[in-house]
Amino acid sequence: MRYSLASLLLNAVSGQSRWSPAWRSPDPATHYDVVIVGGGGHGLATAHYLAKHHHVGRIAVLEKGYVGSGNVGRNTTIIRSNYLLPGNTAFYELSLKLWEGLEQDINFNAMVSQRGVLNLCHTDAQRDAYVRRGNAMRLNGVDAELLDADQVRAFVPFFNFDNARFPIKGGLLQKRGGTVRHDAVAWGYARAADRRGVDIIQHCEVTGLRIDKGKVTGVETTKGFIGAGKVALAGAGHSSRLAAMAGMRLPIESHVLQAFVSEALKPMIDTVVTFGAGHFYVSQSDKGGLVFGGDIDGYNSYAQRGNLPVVEDVMESAMALWPALGRVRLLRSWGGVMDMSMDGSPIIDKTPVGNLYLNAGWCYGGFKATPGSGYCFAHLIANDQPHPVADRLLLDRFSRGALIDEKGVGAQPNLH
């Protein structure tokens, strides 16, 4: 049932009894034209845009757990396109534009909230780097503003301005950045894709790829073999394991990133802020919880949980920036497994195996990329050509030397 004022009223007077499942739970068919491995944000978005914009026949999304059980439901919900380097800026801007029209597209309120993303700087060199980045954004047609210390103070007066170890010298603001209700993204895409005939098959883990004469012909799953014309891998966190099924090694390490939410409080902060002198970023959800995070734990992990040193590090940064948080209480922490790529940027590309496509390496920034990733991956799968805004996110960039290294830390994933 389409969500509309009429359907809402109908259900209000009928005890909410007229709603139907948001998506079907079909048994898998024996063959699909496209099988997408991974029912997270990127996989579901890919299915949606494939079904909507391309004529590729029958599509299935295979999810080993429940829809949205991966990182789409484990992140800090931030969206932005404040990137520096060619290859990233235009891609993330496409993604942000898709966010801006998402709810009307999928008829699901994912609470896209453009409350601004403010990166704080604490040294002259950091400001110079932000200026360079902001100007790259402007050249790409992306909004960016430079704030001085006084303007930052007017924006977030409760931060530590007068007694800080690393004083705030200014900030780079992207007003169109913001937050989105993360679970709703998975559900909304799942529902929209389902309405276009995509089979979403939950609790169906891919255990192997069937490859014949250098071409993939289907996937072995816990629900049996499923034939496929094309197979698209979108299993962030586990990309290396999926690629290994095709005999490939990837420029990726899996790392755990913890995230945190406080108890629900009346509104305290109205924008997304990142601390520049430590690892900390924070926003407040519509429900009132402060949602925040910091650095990855820094060692290879598939555990979806982290350790105390990073918890302390994040809280120390939190207190350094915002000393009122001392009496705010941490409600819950959790961990997600990240594909940390070797240059900190993602991969959307064909693979050496025929009809096998790869969407991987999103590091800790995959959520904001969800619509753009799905859109460009769908384009690649349908046309065998990269979408123009994603034409640098290729696997061979590492051997060619065409790195997209925003942080400039090189081939060490835990530093990105």
Added chain:
Amino acid sequence: MRLPCPYCGERDSREFTYRGDAGLVRPDTEEAMADYVYLRDNPLGWHKEYWLHTVCRTWLVVERHTQTHAPGAVTAARSRRAGS
């Protein structure tokens, strides 16, 4: 997380710095260099990895499980025989 340093005993992970896959050996040929720098097995399970114990300045090869985080055998990198 606690890691056993062969010289200092079991210590908290905050005394260590991580540097990834210790199964990799710097190649002699130019052709193999890009794979060495960029490609990883990234296994779910036991993983040999480099950790620097910053207190005693020893680079260690730690076997550690990437799902449970439990450490296994630990040796000093310098004591490895070439090629192992």
Added chain:
Amino acid sequence: MSGFRLDRGGIVDRTAPLDFSFDGQKLQGFSGDSLASALLANGVGLVGRSFKYHRPRGLFGAGAEEPNALVTLGTGDRTEPNIRATTVELTAQLRAVSQNRWPSLAFDVMGINNVLSDILAAGFYYKTFMWPAALWEKLYEPLIRRAAGLGKASNLPDPDRYEQANLFCDLLVIGSGPAGLNAALAAGRAGARVIVCEDDFIFGGRLLSEHYGIGKGTASQWLAACLAELAALPNVRMMARATVFGVYDGGSYGVVQRLVPEGVVPEAFHARQCLWRIVARQSLLASGAIERPLVFAGNDRPGVMLGSAVRTYLTRYGVVAGKSLVVHCSHDEGWTTAFDAHAAGIETCVVETRDSVHADLIAKARRLSVRVVLGARIIDTSGAQGLTRITIATDRYQEHIDCDAVAVSNGWNPTLHLTCHHNNKPVWDEQRACFVPQHLPQGMRIAGAVTGAFSLGEALAQGWRQGAAASEDCGFKAGAYEALSCSDDPQEGRPVWSVAGQGKAFIDLQHDVTSDDVALAHREGYRSVEHLKRYTTLGMGTDQGKTSNVTGLAVMAGLCGTSIPEVGTTVFRPPYTPIAIGALAGAHRDKYFRPTRLSAAHQWAADQGAVFVETGLWLRAQYFPKAGESHWRQTVDREVLAVRAGVGLCDVSTLGKIEVQGRDAAAFLDFVYCNLMSTLPVGRTRYGLMLREDGFVMDDGTVSRLGDQHYLISTTTAQAVMVMNHLDFCHQVHQPALDVRMVSVTERWTQLAIAGPQSRALLQRALGPSIDLSDEAVPYLACRELELAKGLAARLFRVSFSGELAYELAVPADYGDAVVRHLAQVGRDFGLTPYGTEAMGVMRIEKGHVAGNELNGTTTARDLGLEKMMSRKKDFIGRVMAQRPDLLAQDRPQLVGFRTVDPAARMTAGAHFLPLGQPAVIDHDQGYMTSVAYSPHCGSLIGLGLLQNGPQRIGERVRAYDALRGLDTVVEIVSPVFVDPKGERLHG
């Protein structure tokens, strides 16, 4: 609900009254009370409003499980919202206020939501507020944000202190109920180092709430004796108010201890809370169980409480929940509540869902004249802001019963949260009708009710045995368990997950999730446990679903027609209960967020009036303003000109310094630097460039050969630690056979740059005539070891960052202050000018030296015009990768200099270069400005930048486009060396 205090009973001290207030009303409790028990004793029934519908709510539990009674403590910057009244120790003058209501708790305007609740069902938000799209951010979302949230934080800096500390033990016991204490006793007697952490403010756990007998005496006698013995054991540490919030790897546990009760201001200089990082070889989780409620229409009305909470208030605090109590139960536990209440003189009735119970219970009820209705359910409740009447139904009839309190008992859920912190899932125990832990974190054991064994005898036995086994695993010999007889009867029950009735039946009281919401989630396909939680927000409140998660799962299982485990199991994550962010951060805030590194010459610089700047962890002198200088530029211009015309002094101690020694030191440095170091003669210094293995520049610095097998290298301030780790890696991992040793000596030496045409003369005077500083003796790029005075070794380097005749003098840091003051004293005659990092930065730009802005991790030696430094005679780190095709591409931006065409125009770092006459779009982006300074020497702004084909375009003009600052300046491409391109001054 109209609770009151009994004349006797409980462990409160009736001779120690405490005044406190709730919503401004002055009330009195006793020492030993919790805030909740004191409120109940004063007849306060309404304590809060629910999250969504703003329905009136009363006390529901008596501990960490409390969903309703959230209050705000304190005022001003000590305001602390969302505190559970049930776990707050009552203290004198405690000030609590209710929250999430306006204008008052009794009359809350947002109660309108309750009327709209037919529309505001679970998932409502996802289906609406989309029309028109623009109104979401302008109207709907701001309204939602204002309405959401629970308490209001002050948003003022927290004035209190926090600490972090470490503890190590053999056995960590979590929980001080019968199982935990007996475990501590077993291990403590065996000699193991034991820590007992108790969340509550006193020890005893469930023993405090019950009238058990243990052995020949009462539970309280056993407890007193046990605590006395544990207190006397030197190897046992008892920690109350200590919440074990998380289980981490390797036997690490996170514990937050409240050093003062909540709402109390600590003494001056004392901490409010402490984060203990406890490392335990073994742990024992003895966290007990939390009672489950029954879900029925109107079950959220103030006056409906967990039966176990009713007993806690009665037994521990001497407070009864109401004058007339109905026990609604599916479990024998409810009958215990009824008998205890009856014994306290309260009119009591049992409404039991089961059709039959053990005959002993019926007999006892009959003997006591407690009314019993079997096979009955509560189908409705009434009362404006507190319970006055319930409606019960059996298969045959309905009946109204007047009462002001209902105690609900539906069995127990083991408090197994900590067992899940390593993602281990509990399993459903059909017989006990609860989830029990199965796989445990490494090193953890469990005992008592958390195992699903709910009797006291089992708790004591398991506690002892597990405590003994844990001690033995740590190498201690523990005594055998001598069984104690216990008075509690075996209990049974048959849980009822949802009772049909009219009106809303709440599963999650805090988040207003009803059984209808679960049904809606089921209808819409949100059936797996995580979907259920996320879609309805079940269990996502501050109580983390301690009384609601399992019930929600069970209701969903009923709707799906499957078993509970098929719907899923909830996995709990840290923290066990919400903990203050301040406690986790400890002292790391304000100026103490990170350590501050100061050079030995810092105090001297401060005495000269230096302005300091944060450089990594270091504070460095940025510039030295003089009286009359009103702008930093004035100061910096003066400092630059003074160096170029006379002599200046700059503290460069923060640069990394690494000693490299050994037979293979030269070979090693050849491996890690891209240029040759083995050819460096002893007594000479060379500029060196290190690449990362991926071929990009990692760091630069100088290499000085002090002896045949002895080098001293310098790194940038920012990369000092990284480079040291890298060198150790290159040695120990790549080249372990090389005979070389390295050590960082950054902090051992104070290093001072003396720069300018007068530098030699000044140094000569300062060091005395015995040291020959002539150009022949100490030529450009020479390094020397000196003895300045007897036993005072020093190192002298003829290096220059400024491009002037210059030296760097290094002395042991202990002498740094004395030497810098000596130089300054001598320097008076030479007009010596102290200069800071700003002037140094200006002079390096004037000389075209690259620094952090150019060494940004994405530039190659070729990009920086340093291609020729890459030796072709040897292998080195980064050699191969630097030759990748895209890194050799002609159009890669390369380093050049820039000057504005219009002398008055502004030019800024971070500007991008665009060709003249082309639109400002990314397709025309040709590079960016890395560094800009005003050069007093040139009398203009000068810049360095990376530009496509830069070195081939000298003399050409481009736009420096800084849209962020509204600047678009025509600049000329010039050589990056602005001062003395031939380097004549260096040789002075």
